[in-house]
Amino acid sequence: MRQGSSATALRKHEPPELTTRLHIDQNDPFFFDHPLDHVPGMLLVCGAVGLVRAGAGGESGDRCRAAMTFRSICELDPAPVVLVSGGERGRIAVTQGPVTVADGWFEFSADDDLPARGSRTDPGRRAPANAALVHRSRDENIMIGAPEQGDGHVTAAVLPPSDGHALAGRRPGAHAVEYLIEAGRQFSTWLPHRLGEWPLDAHMLWIGVTADLPMRLPRSLPVALRWQQAPIEGDKAKFHFDLIAADGRGPVLGSLRFASKMLGPDEYARFRGDIGGER
Structure with missing residues (x-):
């Protein structure tokens, strides 16, 4: 950064x-x-x-x-x-x-189990997810492709940013931890909006993230995040994502866990007002 x-x-x-x-x-x-x-x-x-x-x-x-x-x-x-x-x-x-x-x-x-180099055909940059559903306005900041559903899972391709981007990382040729986490954050935002019916004007408070990620995963290997579909209920959400090769083959490469809470516009305004009063 x-x-x-x-x-x-x-x-x-x-x-x-x-x-x-x-x-x-x-x-x-x-x-x-x-x-x-x-x-x-x-x-x-x-x-x-x-x-x-x-x-x-x-x-x-x-x-x-x-x-x-x-x-x-x-x-x-x-x-x-x-x-x-x-x-x-x-x-x-x-x-x-x-x-x-x-x-x-x-x-x-x-x-010792990480692939030494990418050995799959790069499918090219996927169509990005809807910007409003991942709370982004610039196309270059969207880090996931439009998620796809099938076989009880929802899968989102990771879209690495261009060189020079704030999240591009400092290890040439390797997937950066920074954009893998951001891809997970965007996926954890898309899911409640799209499948949990959280309104688009909702504010999401990020509660926490847990990561288990490879540091030297070759960028030449396209990757994706996969979520086993489950009900999204209420105003809190927790997600576990597996990091996998984009073609779905091979072992799980890592994982991400996210927790967040939704506040409506009025509730968020009261929440921010309470914080301002405390400080």
Whole structure:
């Protein structure tokens, strides 16, 4: 992710402890793809991913397991601070003044079962999902193809962003953790709207994400996210997605879990007003 010159990364002791103050650019074409009254969760995730990567010294393992829980809305000001402690495994915290807005953990491990290179025919970029259903306005920020239903599953192709995109990652030729998580977030947004009848003007509060993802999966292997279809009821949703080859063959490559809550426009306005009063 792009950060301003005020960002700092300070190694304090071993195991390493790193901090960075995130730069909030409301003109950023991805993170602020549309107007927001708060810092988006993906900006916090990307800040944590970058700092975890720095803490590992560029020698991270083949697979990363991690989780983040969002405990409070992150306001636009003051700039949040990300803290990562540990090298191969450790803790994550995102604070804003005295408030912990998110926290979690991570660990790296070896994985001898990952494909060394893509061996399937790339079907080309799929038609993207409907922008309104994934809460995006720019086509280049849509990370999933239009989901397809069949055999009790719903499957969405992952659409890697172009080079230079905020989520393109820093490892050429490999699927980036950043856009795989964003693809899962968009899929977890599409499903409640399309299959759970959540209205399009609903606000979705991201509660948490858990990831088990390969770090060196060749980008030449097209991938997709697959969800075993189940009822979506009420104003809360939880999803487990398998990361698979786009052609459906071979073993499961990783997984993502998402939890979110829906608020209607009036309920969201009251919720934001209550937070403003508390702060």
